[in-house]
Amino acid sequence: MAEYSVIGTSLAKVDAPERVTGKATYGADLDLPGMLWAKLVRSPHAHARIKQIGTSRAKALPGVKAVITAHDLPPLPKGATAPLVGEVSIDMSAIREIVMASDKVRYHGQVVAAVAATDPFIAEEAAGLVDVDYEPLPVVEDVLQAMQPDAPLVHEDLHTLEEATQEKSGQPSNVSTHMVYTRGDVEAGFAAADAVVEKTYTTQMVHQGYLEPQACAARIEPNGKVTLWTSAQGHFTVRTQLVTLLGLPASQLKVVPMEIGGGFGGKALALFEPTAIVLAQKTSRPVKLVVSREEVLRATGPGAPAVITVKAGATQDGKITALTTTMRYDAGAFPGSPVARGLLVGLAPYKLDNMVAEGFDVLTNKPRVQAYRAPGGTPAAFAVEALMDALAAEIHVDPLAFRQKNAAEEGDTLPLGMPLNRIGLTQMLKQIETHPCWTTPLEGPHRGRGLALGYWIGGSFTSSAEVKINPDATASIFVGTVDLTGTRTTISQMVADELQLDPQDITITVGDTDSAPFADLSGGSRITYTMSAAAHQASQDVLTQLKERAAEKLKVSIAEVEYQAKRFWAKDDTRNEVNLAELARESVAWGSGPIIGKGSTTRMQPAHAYAAHVADVEVDPDTGKVTILRYTCFQDVGKAINPTQVEGQIQGGAVQGIGWALNEEYIFDNGELKNASLLDYRCPVALDLPMIETVLTEVPASEGPYGLRGVGEVPIVPPGAALANAIYRATGTRLYELPMNPERIFWATRGNGTNGSHGANGSGGE
Amino acid sequence: MRQAIELNVNGEPHDALVDSRETLLDTLRYKLGHMGPKEGCGNGNCGACTVVLNGAVVNACLVFAVEAAGADVTTVEGVAAEGNLHPVQQAFIEHGALQCGFCTPGFIMSAKALLERNPNPSEPEIRLAISGNLCRCTGYDKIVRAIQAASQALSQTA
Ligand code: FES
Ligand code: FES
Numbered sequence: 001m002a003e004y005s006v007i008g009t010s011l012a013k014v015d016a017p018e019r020v021t022g023k024a025t026y027g028a029d030l031d032l033p034g035m036l037w038a039k040l041v042r043s044p045h046a047h048a049r050i051k052q053i054g055t056s057r058a059k060a061l062p063g064v065k066a067v068i069t070a071h072d073l074p075p076l077p078k079g080a081t082a083p084l085v086g087e088v089s090i091d092m093s094a095i096r097e098i099v100m101a102s103d104k105v106r107y108h109g110q111v112v113a114a115v116a117a118t119d120p121f122i123a124e125e126a127a128g129l130v131d132v133d134y135e136p137l138p139v140v141e142d143v144l145q146a147m148q149p150d151a152p153l154v155h156e157d158l159h160t161l162e163e164a165t166q167e168k169s170g171q172p173s174n175v176s177t178h179m180v181y182t183r184g185d186v187e188a189g190f191a192a193a194d195a196v197v198e199k200t201y202t203t204q205m206v207h208q209g210y211l212e213p214q215a216c217a218a219r220i221e222p223n224g225k226v227t228l229w230t231s232a233q234g235h236f237t238v239r240t241q242l243v244t245l246l247g248l249p250a251s252q253l254k255v256v257p258m259e260i261g262g263g264f265g266g267k268a269l270a271l272f273e274p275t276a277i278v279l280a281q282k283t284s285r286p287v288k289l290v291v292s293r294e295e296v297l298r299a300t301g302p303g304a305p306a307v308i309t310v311k312a313g314a315t316q317d318g319k320i321t322a323l324t325t326t327m328r329y330d331a332g333a334f335p336g337s338p339v340a341r342g343l344l345v346g347l348a349p350y351k352l353d354n355m356v357a358e359g360f361d362v363l364t365n366k367p368r369v370q371a372y373r374a375p376g377g378t379p380a381a382f383a384v385e386a387l388m389d390a391l392a393a394e395i396h397v398d399p400l401a402f403r404q405k406n407a408a409e410e411g412d413t414l415p416l417g418m419p420l421n422r423i424g425l426t427q428m429l430k431q432i433e434t435h436p437c438w439t440t441p442l443e444g445p446h447r448g449r450g451l452a453l454g455y456w457i458g459g460s461f462t463s464s465a466e467v468k469i470n471p472d473a474t475a476s477i478f479v480g481t482v483d484l485t486g487t488r489t490t491i492s493q494m495v496a497d498e499l500q501l502d503p504q505d506i507t508i509t510v511g512d513t514d515s516a517p518f519a520d521l522s523g524g525s526r527i528t529y530t531m532s533a534a535a536h537q538a539s540q541d542v543l544t545q546l547k548e549r550a551a552e553k554l555k556v557s558i559a560e561v562e563y564q565a566k567r568f569w570a571k572d573d574t575r576n577e578v579n580l581a582e583l584a585r586e587s588v589a590w591g592s593g594p595i596i597g598k599g600s601t602t603r604m605q606p607a608h609a610y611a612a613h614v615a616d617v618e619v620d621p622d623t624g625k626v627t628i629l630r631y632t633c634f635q636d637v638g639k640a641i642n643p644t645q646v647e648g649q650i651q652g653g654a655v656q657g658i659g660w661a662l663n664e665e666y667i668f669d670n671g672e673l674k675n676a677s678l679l680d681y682r683c684p685v686a687l688d689l690p691m692i693e694t695v696l697t698e699v700p701a702s703e704g705p706y707g708l709r710g711v712g713e714v715p716i717v718p719p720g721a722a723l724a725n726a727i728y729r730a731t732g733t734r735l736y737e738l739p740m741n742p743e744r745i746f747w748a749t750r751g752n753g754t755n756g757s758h759g760a761n762g763s764g765g766e
Numbered sequence: 767m768r769q770a771i772e773l774n775v776n777g778e779p780h781d782a783l784v785d786s787r788e789t790l791l792d793t794l795r796y797k798l799g800h801m802g803p804k805e806g807c808g809n810g811n812c813g814a815c816t817v818v819l820n821g822a823v824v825n826a827c828l829v830f831a832v833e834a835a836g837a838d839v840t841t842v843e844g845v846a847a848e849g850n851l852h853p854v855q856q857a858f859i860e861h862g863a864l865q866c867g868f869c870t871p872g873f874i875m876s877a878k879a880l881l882e883r884n885p886n887p888s889e890p891e892i893r894l895a896i897s898g899n900l901c902r903c904t905g906y907d908k909i910v911r912a913i914q915a916a917s918q919a920l921s922q923t924a
Binding site: 010012013015016017019020021022023024025026028029031119120121208209210211212213259260261262264290292293484485486644645647648649651652653654655656677678679683684685686687689691692 | 785787792795796799800801802803804805806807808809811812814841842843845846851855858859860861862864865866867868869870871874890892893894896897898899900901902903904905906907908909910911
């Protein structure tokens with residue numbers, strides 16, 4: 001493999017200086033002259049018909065400039081869609097209802113109206129003066145209850161889509177989609193097993209917890225064109241949705257990306273931007289919309305909960321003979337849970353000859369879920385990896401050896417049918433064997449060690465980059481991808497190596513939708529991976545153009561031109577040379593024209609990412625509180641472009657997974673969230689955690705110029721089961737429900753409480 | 767109700783006409799243009815709005831602007847002296863202690879205050895001192911290491 005001097009080093013984030021000095025500009029930091037403040041009016045019911053909305057009291061309040069309801073949004077045919085990424089599309093009629101409900105509210109906190117006023121206090125007061133007359137309806141909150149035939153219907157006209165046949169059920173239902181994937185003969189597989197274990201696992205709704213609440217601002221320019229500033233994960237994606245939703249041509253809509261204070265999947269959809277634009281159109285003034293933390297938690301779209309049954313059998317020597325699973329994912333009030341991803345992530349680490357994987361996308365009166373880091377993967381891996389641990393224990397096989405015996409390899413077929421290209425799972429598991437986190441004995445009472453695997457398919461889709469050579473031989477990179485994870489830095493590193501320039505001589509800009517080359521949204525661990533190809537192409541394009549010009553000057557053919565360290569020379573005559581500075585200057589001085597390289601990629605193969613986490617815990621027998629003593633993350637990253645950033649992604653993802661495992665959950669009462677603050681919905685703080693150790697495996701991905709794999713998603717996947725398995729070894733009790741908070745552990749270790757009560761698993765170990 | 771107040775922000779005198787319901791955070795951000803402190807929650811739970819008020823580390827979202835009349839306030843914008851980054855800022859950059867950076871202004875303020883009262887904190891002391899600051903991106907590992915490094919850098923220059 002090629003030698004690099006910038007790739008593989010921990011270059012400091014190129015945008016760090018403005019962030020440590022408070023100068024980076026996020027969505028809410030925008031202050032426009034004459035700006036109005038918007039406030040949303042939200043439903044106090046989880047399920048109700050809207051009988052009437054009275055806006056006259058709100059409109060009469062001095063300082064109020066507009067009040068809008070769903071009637072003020074342009075009409076949209078039911079089922080209208082907009083492309084999200086690749087062939088995946090979004091149901092925009094559902095988005096319209098989330099933006100503002102028309103006839104019925106389907107979750108507590110759903111928006112029903114919005115006001116714009118001259119200051120935030122007036123806007124808030126006015127929101128309270130919008131009179132909405134509701135007719136409450138029965139609420140369905142639990143995913144298993146929602147699947148019952150007599151459950152209240154979230155949508156009266158929704159019928160179950162049978163994925164295989166594409167047929168719809170006769171009766172309306174809360175199950176929006178049912179899918180089944182089968183392989184081999186599970187009955188024969190179970191018959192051949194020496195041990196079979198079957199359990200049901202439950203996870204709760206959780207929030208992405210991005211620290212920045214959603215914020216956007218809209219202004220109508222004198223020519224009628226809309227400028228929208230937003231801190232979303234993809235400004236082109238937002239534009240695409242607005243084109244459908246508001247009926248505006250893309251040329252009349254400029255979306256400017258602001259710095260984004262975390263997204264983790266939760267800021268992909270245009271849920272607030274339409275309101276800001278319509279209010280700006282109505283008032284002819286700029287309008288800013290910033291939601292509160294309470295609104296973020298209640299209604300912006302959390303991560304999906306699930307109830308998952310897994311049954312697996314193995315022979316005495318540790319070979320899995322059959323596996324069946326049923327995954328029921330709660331989508332909230334509109335279809336679209338990540339259940340198919342759950343099936344994929346849960347089963348992808350294993351060779352499975354005999355398998356049935358069944359999924360249900362289920363609707364409830366809860367906020368419509370949004371993506372959350374490795375969407376769907378965390379609940380699935382909690383279930384499958386906890387079950388694998390139990391199965392290994394049943395046949396007295398070491399949990400690592402059990403994984404090694406059944407680990408998927410290149411050429412194996414993934415559960416949903418795709419063959420695996422090159423992966424590093426085996427190599428990664430080998431590293432655990434000899435690592436001190438696994439070999440050091442864990443001594444002391446109430447302590448235990450757990451292992452679990454994780455997987456993420458890695459996103460692909462469209463990314464583009466432009467690289468320009470400036471007249472002084474520096475370079476500028478221009479992209480349309482929002483930087484969530486440090487991609488400005490990693491892309492700069494790639495271009496620096498390709499062009500053999502000092503990173504100091506390179507600048508990178510994330511441009512708006514009018515100026516930057518198109519890109520899909522930032523998410524799914526896809527940017528660094530796809531941008532590696534786009535930036536490589538753009539750099540090669542630049543070098544080709546430079547070589548053409550050098551060839552002309554050197555009077556040789558382009559094939560004879562060599563380049564290194566800002567010098568071009570003729571292959572057979574090293575004294576016949578021209579330097580980059582000269583070509584760069586001449587590109588503007590003598591009319592040969594600027595040098596602009598372009599790169600774009602749309603359809604790269606997946607770069608599968610596997611991870612394994614090892615957790616050591618101590619459980620307080622009196623309180624049930626878990627202390628993490630040591631936590632180690634193994635991950636095949638393909639190639640670490642920037643090791644510090646890779647580690648940071650792994651540590652951050654692992655800690656989100658730890659929060660999900662031990663502490664975080666939405667607590668509902670008749671559809672109303674009872675813990676809608678960061679005090680009551682408690683994300684992990686520094687005191688809850690040890691240092692998070694990372695061990696990188698580098699097995700190059702099948703595609704892409706540097707062999708890298710996206711790293712951001714997979715670290716959130718293993719913590720649930722790694723900790724559950726550790727808690728089992730510390731206490732002798734298996735937990736079947738997240739979060740494994742002190743109360744749940746306290747009761748479970750006493751054979752009591754709701755330890756996965758959904759599945760009647762019984763209590764205690766096997 | 768509106769009230770005129772005076773306050774010093776990062777050594778500069780300012781006056782502002784503030785609503786009685788307005789927080790110090792609102793005033794700093796929307797009246798005085800100091801967008802460094804961030805609002806992550808508005809009720810004291812996240813620490814993104816951390817500033818130093820008359821020498822005490824506070825959540826600016828929990829202080830009414832009128833309560834800060836006459837006060838000295840330091841925000842993240844006032845930490846770098848004459849354009850030279852403070853060792854804490856430098857360490858955050860070098861150790862990759864930020865990703866989205868939304869929490870960073872608050873962490874910088876908490877960490878700087880910690881090192882001023884305890885120049886050589888242990889890891890648990892660091893974790894305790896920043897436990898009022900939420901970060902959702904980093905898992906805190908690199909933040910703790912950056913503060914350790916800043917502590918060393920400061921003791922070498924002291
Ligand atoms: S905004 Fe002040 S503590 Fe969160
Ligand atoms: S860096 Fe994003 S919240 Fe801390």
